[in-house]
Amino acid sequence: MNWKKRNAKCGELTQEQISQNFILNGWIHNVRDMGGLIFIDLRDRYGIMQLVIEPENNPELAEKAKDLKSEFVIWAEGTLRLRSNPNPKIPTGYIELLLADFGIVNKSDLPPFEIVDDLETNEETRLRYRYLDLRRPALQRNFIIRNKLYQIMHRYFEEQGFLEVETPILMKSTPEGARDFLVPSRINKGKFYALPQSPQIFKQILMVSGFDKYIQIVKCFRDEDLRSDRQPEFTQIDMEMSFIDAEDILTVTEGFFAKVWKEILNIDLQVPFKRMCYEEAMGRFGSDKPDLRFGMEIVNINEIVKHSEFKVFADTLAMNNGNIALINAKGAGSYSRKQLDNLTEFAKKYGAKGLAYIKFDKGEINSPIAKFLKSEELEAIKQAANAEDGDLLLISSDEKYRSLTILGALRLEMARQLGIMEKVRNTYSFHWVVDFPLFEYDAEENRYVAMHHPFTSPKDEDIAMLDKDPSQAKAKAYDLVVNGAELGGGSIRIHDNEIQQKMFKLLGLSDEDAEEKFGYLLKALKFGAPPHGGIALGLDRIVMTLAGTENIRDVIAFPKTTTGTSLMDGAPTGVDEKQLAELGIAVLKQ
RNA sequence: GGAGUUGUAGCUCAGUUUGGUUAGAGCGCCUGCCUGUCACGCAGGAGGCCGCGAGUUCGAGUCUCGUCAGCUCCGCCA
Numbered sequence: 001m002n003w004k005k006r007n008a009k010c011g012e013l014t015q016e017q018i019s020q021n022f023i024l025n026g027w028i029h030n031v032r033d034m035g036g037l038i039f040i041d042l043r044d045r046y047g048i049m050q051l052v053i054e055p056e057n058n059p060e061l062a063e064k065a066k067d068l069k070s071e072f073v074i075w076a077e078g079t080l081r082l083r084s085n086p087n088p089k090i091p092t093g094y095i096e097l098l099l100a101d102f103g104i105v106n107k108s109d110l111p112p113f114e115i116v117d118d119l120e121t122n123e124e125t126r127l128r129y130r131y132l133d134l135r136r137p138a139l140q141r142n143f144i145i146r147n148k149l150y151q152i153m154h155r156y157f158e159e160q161g162f163l164e165v166e167t168p169i170l171m172k173s174t175p176e177g178a179r180d181f182l183v184p185s186r187i188n189k190g191k192f193y194a195l196p197q198s199p200q201i202f203k204q205i206l207m208v209s210g211f212d213k214y215i216q217i218v219k220c221f222r223d224e225d226l227r228s229d230r231q232p233e234f235t236q237i238d239m240e241m242s243f244i245d246a247e248d249i250l251t252v253t254e255g256f257f258a259k260v261w262k263e264i265l266n267i268d269l270q271v272p273f274k275r276m277c278y279e280e281a282m283g284r285f286g287s288d289k290p291d292l293r294f295g296m297e298i299v300n301i302n303e304i305v306k307h308s309e310f311k312v313f314a315d316t317l318a319m320n321n322g323n324i325a326l327i328n329a330k331g332a333g334s335y336s337r338k339q340l341d342n343l344t345e346f347a348k349k350y351g352a353k354g355l356a357y358i359k360f361d362k363g364e365i366n367s368p369i370a371k372f373l374k375s376e377e378l379e380a381i382k383q384a385a386n387a388e389d390g391d392l393l394l395i396s397s398d399e400k401y402r403s404l405t406i407l408g409a410l411r412l413e414m415a416r417q418l419g420i421m422e423k424v425r426n427t428y429s430f431h432w433v434v435d436f437p438l439f440e441y442d443a444e445e446n447r448y449v450a451m452h453h454p455f456t457s458p459k460d461e462d463i464a465m466l467d468k469d470p471s472q473a474k475a476k477a478y479d480l481v482v483n484g485a486e487l488g489g490g491s492i493r494i495h496d497n498e499i500q501q502k503m504f505k506l507l508g509l510s511d512e513d514a515e516e517k518f519g520y521l522l523k524a525l526k527f528g529a530p531p532h533g534g535i536a537l538g539l540d541r542i543v544m545t546l547a548g549t550e551n552i553r554d555v556i557a558f559p560k561t562t563t564g565t566s567l568m569d570g571a572p573t574g575v576d577e578k579q580l581a582e583l584g585i586a587v588l589k590q
Numbered sequence: 591g592g593a594g595u596u597g598u599a600g601c602u603c604a605g606u607u608u609g610g611u612u613a614g615a616g617c618g619c620c621u622g623c624c625u626g627u628c629a630c631g632c633a634g635g636a637g638g639c640c641g642c643g644a645g646u647u648c649g650a651g652u653c654u655c656g657u658c659a660g661c662u663c664c665g666c667c668a
Contacts, residue, residue: 036625050628070618085626093628110619113601121601124660177668197668224667225591349593349664440668453668507668562661 003105004075011047015095017080024076031068038065045140050096051076071108077101127567142547142555148264153237156256162215167202174517178222189584195221201521203240204493207532208524212242226562229552240534246476246492249535264546277435286408288433291484293424294415298407300325304380310372316397323400327407328385329414332392333361346413350406356395360387430482438475447508452477454503456491470506487542490535497525
C-alpha cells in the first residue's frame with residue numbers, strides 16, 4: 001500500500017521546527033477549497049494541524065486534492081512554516097505544513113456526525129458508531145488518564161512489594177449477592193461456569209497460599225440493571241494482604257491515591273484521609289457515601305416537636321424508630337409551589353409519603369404545617385436549622401433510615417439546583433466511611449444479609465454480639481468515598497473457620513448449603529489461613545473522578561446501553577441451534 | 591419489576607396545545623464562484639416510513655392504545 005510512516009505528530013509540532021520537513025498521518029477533519037488556497041485540517045490523536053496547498057505553485061497537487069473528503073486517511077509530507085494568519089485558539093494555530101505531497105491511504109464514508117467535542121449528537125448514534133465517537137479529543141483524553149492510572153498502579157504496588165496474580169474468569173457460581181452471568185460448559189453438559197462478580201474468594205485463598213501481597217486489575221461482572229455509574233462489566237483494582245490490620249490497608253490505599261492525584265492532576269492530597277463512621281454519615285448526610293464538599297447537614301428535631309399535636313409528627317414519634325429531621329436549603333426560600341411539588345415528587349421516589357417545608361420568604365413564614373406548630377416550636381426549629389430569611393427548610397418525618405435517606409437525596413438535589421455542585425467542581429473530598437453494620441435485615445426474605453459480604457470480619461468486641469443481637473454487630477469494613485461516590489470498599493476478612501461457619505449460619509445458610517456453595521473456601525481456611533484483608537477499588541469510577549465526568553460510558557471504550565446491549569456489535573444475540581445443541585441447551589420460547 | 595423523559599432530513603431541532611392543501615429551519619452533503627480560511631462567504635440543488643403497529647376520523651407528524659429504542663431515576667447492585 002502506498003503510505004509513508006510519519007515522523008511527527010500533529011499536535012506536537014512547534015514553532016522551533018520551522019522549515020523542517022515532516023510526514024504526518026491522520027484523518028482529514030475538514031477541507032476548505034478557497035479557490036486560491038486549499039486548507040486541510042489533519043487530525044491524529046495528538047491534535048490538529050493545518051495543511052496548505054498553493055495551487056499557483058503546485059497545480060498538480062491542487063488537482064489531486066479535489067478528491068479529499070472528511071475522515072479520509074492520508075499521509076502528508078511538507079515543510080513546517082509560520083502562518084501569515086494565525087489562529088491562537090488551537091494549540092498548533094501559529095504553524096502550518098506547506099504540502100509538498102500527500103497520498104490517500106484510505107477513503108471514508110461520510111461520517112454520520114461531525115467528530116468534534118461540542119457535538120450534541122444523540123448517544124444512540126454515537127454508541128452505534130463508537131469508533132468515531134472515540135476519535136473525539138475529550139474521549140481520547142479520558143483514555144490517556146485511564147492509561148496513566150494503570151501505569152501508576154503497577155509501579156506503586158510493585159514498589160510496595162505486591163505481586164500481580166490473575167484469577168479465573170470462569171468460576172463457580174455463587175448465588176449470594178449480585179446475579180451471576182452464566183457460561184455453559186460444553187464438556188460438562190448442563191453445568192455452568194459463572195463470571196466473577198469479584199475475585200473475592202480467590203484472593204482470600206491466595207492468602208492461604210502465602211501470596212501475602214496480592215494485586216490485580218480485573219474485570220468483574222454483575223448481571224444487574226445499569227446506571228450512569230454502573231456497567232454490567234467493570235474493572236476493579238483488587239488488592240489483598242496478610243498479617244495486617246485495617247490500618248495497613250487504609251495506609252497503602254491512601255498512598256496510592258496520593259500518588260495518582262499528584263501525578264495526574266498535580267494535586268497534593270492530605271493523608272491520612274478523614275474517617276467517619278456509618279452512623280454519623282447517615283445521621284449528618286443521609287448517605288453511606290456522603291459528599292462532604294459542602295454542608296447542608298441534616299438537623300434532627302425530634303426533641304423540639306416531641307409534644308407537637310401535629311398528627312404526622314406524633315405518629316412518627318410513636319414509632320419504634322421514628323425520625324423527624326430537616327435540611328436547610330439556603331437561598332431556596334422563594335421556591336414556587338410548583339418547584340416544591342417537584343421536590344415532593346422527588347422525595348417520593350425514595351419512599352417519602354410527603355414532604356413538609358417551611359419557607360422564610362421576604363420576612364414571612366410560609367408553610368403548610370405552620371398552623372399545627374406552636375410559635376415557640378417554629379422558633380426553635382428556625383434556631384436549630386440556623387435559618388434566616390430566604391431559606392427553605394425541607395422536613396422529613398418517617399422511619400429513621402428512610403427519612404435520613406430522603407433528606408440525603410434532597411440534600412444532593414438542592415445542591416445541584418442551587419449551583420453548589422457547580423461551585424465545588426474540581427475539588428476533591430476523600431474520606432473513609434467505617435464501622436458499617438455487619439448485617440442488614442432483609443424484610444422481603446425475612447433474614448439477615450451481609451451488608452458487605454459474608455466473609456467480612458466482625459469487630460473483635462462485637463463477636464459476642466453475634467449470638468445476642470446480630471443487628472448490633474459492626475464490621476471491620478471500610479468504604480472509600482470521594483465527592484459522594486463510592487470509589488472502593490474492603491474489609492478485614494474472617495480467617496477463622498469457626499467464625500466463618502457461624503456467619504453462614506446467621507445468614508440463613510445451612511451447614512449443607514455453606515458446604516455446597518463455599519466449602520472450598522472453608523476448607524482452605526482450615527489450613528493455616530493468616531489474618532488478612534483487602535480492598536477493591538472501582539477503576540472506572542476513579543477515572544470518572546479524575547476526568548470529571550458523570551458518566552461511566554465516558555471512560556469505557558465499548559460500553560453497554562441501559563438495557564445491557566452493545567449498539568455497535570449488537571450483543572447480546574441469539575446463537576445457532578448447532579451451538580446450543582453442542583451445549584445441550586434449549587431456549588424457551590418467549 | 592416500576593417511574594419519568596426523548597424519538598420528525600446524515601446531525602441538531604421547530605411544527606403536536608386547537609387534526610386540514612405540497613412537513614420547515616440551521617448545520618452537513620452535491621454543483622459552481624471566491625488567494626489566508628479556520629463556525630469562511632455567495633448562488634443553486636438533492637435529501638423525509640414524522641421510531642414501529644393498531645385504533646378514532648372524511649382526513650393523523652398532531653388524538654387514543656400498544657410496542658420498540660436511547661437516556662435518567664427507584665427497586666436491584668453480597
